Amino acid sequence: MSAVSANDVKKLREMTGAGMMDCKAALAEAEGDFDKAIEILRKKGQKLSVKRADREATEGAVIALVSDDRKRGVVIKLSSETDFVAKNQDFVNLAREFAEIALRNFPNSLEELLALPYNGITIGEKVTEQVGVIGEKIELAAYERLEAPMVAPYIHMGNKAGVIVGFSKDLPEHFETLRSVAMQVAAMKPVAVDRDGVPQSVIDKEVEIRTEIAMNDPRNAGKPRELLEKIAQGSLNKFFQEVTLINQDFVKDSSKKVGEYVKSIDKELSITGFKHVTLG
Numbered sequence: 001m002s003a004v005s006a007n008d009v010k011k012l013r014e015m016t017g018a019g020m021m022d023c024k025a026a027l028a029e030a031e032g033d034f035d036k037a038i039e040i041l042r043k044k045g046q047k048l049s050v051k052r053a054d055r056e057a058t059e060g061a062v063i064a065l066v067s068d069d070r071k072r073g074v075v076i077k078l079s080s081e082t083d084f085v086a087k088n089q090d091f092v093n094l095a096r097e098f099a100e101i102a103l104r105n106f107p108n109s110l111e112e113l114l115a116l117p118y119n120g121i122t123i124g125e126k127v128t129e130q131v132g133v134i135g136e137k138i139e140l141a142a143y144e145r146l147e148a149p150m151v152a153p154y155i156h157m158g159n160k161a162g163v164i165v166g167f168s169k170d171l172p173e174h175f176e177t178l179r180s181v182a183m184q185v186a187a188m189k190p191v192a193v194d195r196d197g198v199p200q201s202v203i204d205k206e207v208e209i210r211t212e213i214a215m216n217d218p219r220n221a222g223k224p225r226e227l228l229e230k231i232a233q234g235s236l237n238k239f240f241q242e243v244t245l246i247n248q249d250f251v252k253d254s255s256k257k258v259g260e261y262v263k264s265i266d267k268e269l270s271i272t273g274f275k276h277v278t279l280g
Helices: 006-016 020-029 034-043 089-105 110-114 123-134 172-188 200-215 225-234 237-243 258-265
Strands: 059-066 072-080 139-147 150-155 161-167 253-257 271-278
Touching: 006 020, 006 034, 020 034, 034 200, 059 089, 059 150, 059 271, 072 089, 072 150, 072 161, 072 271, 089 110, 089 123, 089 139, 110 123, 110 139, 123 139, 139 161, 139 271, 150 172, 161 172, 172 258, 172 271, 200 225, 253 258, 258 271
Parallel strands: 059 161
Antiparallel strands: 059 072, 072 139, 150 161, 161 271
16 A cells, blocks of 8 residues: 555545545555545445535636527636636636637637637637736636537636536527526536436446445345346436436426426427536
């Protein structure tokens, strides 16, 4: 087992809420790999509150914009080292200008966005220029785009996160109302719209963790692993409710699932996709 620093133990404890000694042992077993350490803690039955979006907290501004016809949306993240810079209005305005350029040109990738012109230079060169002007690391760290019959945006307070959600129909009279679905994404952090969108690797990892937990339960002593894997597979319903957008409880009305809320607006309406960018 490798040596583990006190700072790493403290960081893992803040990420998970697990005990100090448990965190130290998990990090040692994982040879310093935080993701593996979290898996080890989960397999040992620890009740964790992992902060998925905040593991490496960096500052900056996230901007989400949609086109006037609501058919295209973009989210960009301009990162900085300090909150002081992130809250500067000139910095936020620059992030918005980059987002507006992205929306007008709709590039396919972050690399293409960085190569687009900005006042006689490229966006990438402008970012580099700002490093010298501000005196700390500045980075255009993320860019996402989405096309749909209607796209609704949401920017979390203080530009901490940005979301765009695509819908199957353009319902301008419900545009503002449906922005609450984008707010749902920011609050509850789903990984996919529905079960079909959850990567198989994520499902396999969840089954593995649930199987290991079951094998460590004395009540299952003597039961074959194959049986416990089937039980783990059968217990995924709650997992899918937590990580798929349409199956989550709607934050504004917990008596409805998000999918039910969308259908209550228009029975033919569905969510086609979403993009979520956060600081960190």
